[in-house]
Amino acid sequence: MEELSPKEQIIIFNKLDKKTAAKTLVEADEGVQESFFKGVKNNRIIELLESLPPYRGADLLSIVDEEKADKILAQMITTKSKKIKELLQYKEDTAGGLMRSEIFTLLDTYTAKKAIQIIRKECPSTEQLHVLIIVDKENHLVGTISMRTLLTAKPNAILNKFMRKDPIALPLDAVKEDIATALEKYNFVMLPVVDKNNVLKGTVTADEVLSEIMPESWIKRKYIPRIAGKRRKKK
Helix, strand or coil, rough: CCCCCHHHHHHHHHHHCHHHHHHHHCCCCCHHHHHHHHHHHHHHHHHHHCCCCCCHHHHCCCCCCCHHHHHHHHHHHCCCHHHHHHHHHHCEEEEHHEEECCCEEEEEECCCHHHHHHHHHHHHCCHHHCCEECCCCEEEEEEEEEEHHHHCCCCCCCCHHHHHEEEEEEEEEHHHHHHHHHHHHCCCCCEEECHHHHHHEEEEEEEHHHHCCCCHHHHHHHHHHHHHHCCCCCC
């Protein structure tokens, strides 16, 4: 797309199906994304934003002026607009700006058997299964459990009895360098993000953060071997 003129880029975007257009837009450089927002009608923009996770939508709208972004969000009919608005209030280089707001969680009052049933039913991604996030009924972060620990627990065991309490978490204003340091220190591929009241707001993944602040050669040498098979494919 980058080698095409802005006019040609718009023609291509309008001919692509929704899924392909959304994927192309996410993977395009910022210049192409700017051309898209300038040349495509709002109803088409909204259609693509509705098909993307909120954190992707927030990434894209962050390059648009505030007035245009507000108009687009006001016309969106799904609950995604609210999530995108929340993400846009955080600085891009902080945990709040980098986090994904779609989180798979388990209630601390679940039994091991019920937790496994929910996992099978909802089929979270492999990345989300690396460390299971446990919350209370008010969505406070209260613990974590590894999948291995859950599978070896007694069926009627309550999660809050064997979960790891006081889990490592990031504040919303944590900067990229501090996030990367925490991920490296604790050898995690994902960390939860909480507000000042310890309410779970999202998660930040290692591949997202390290790809922005570390040279590609360093990532391939030091990082990828540890999480082979767990990296998220770009949507």
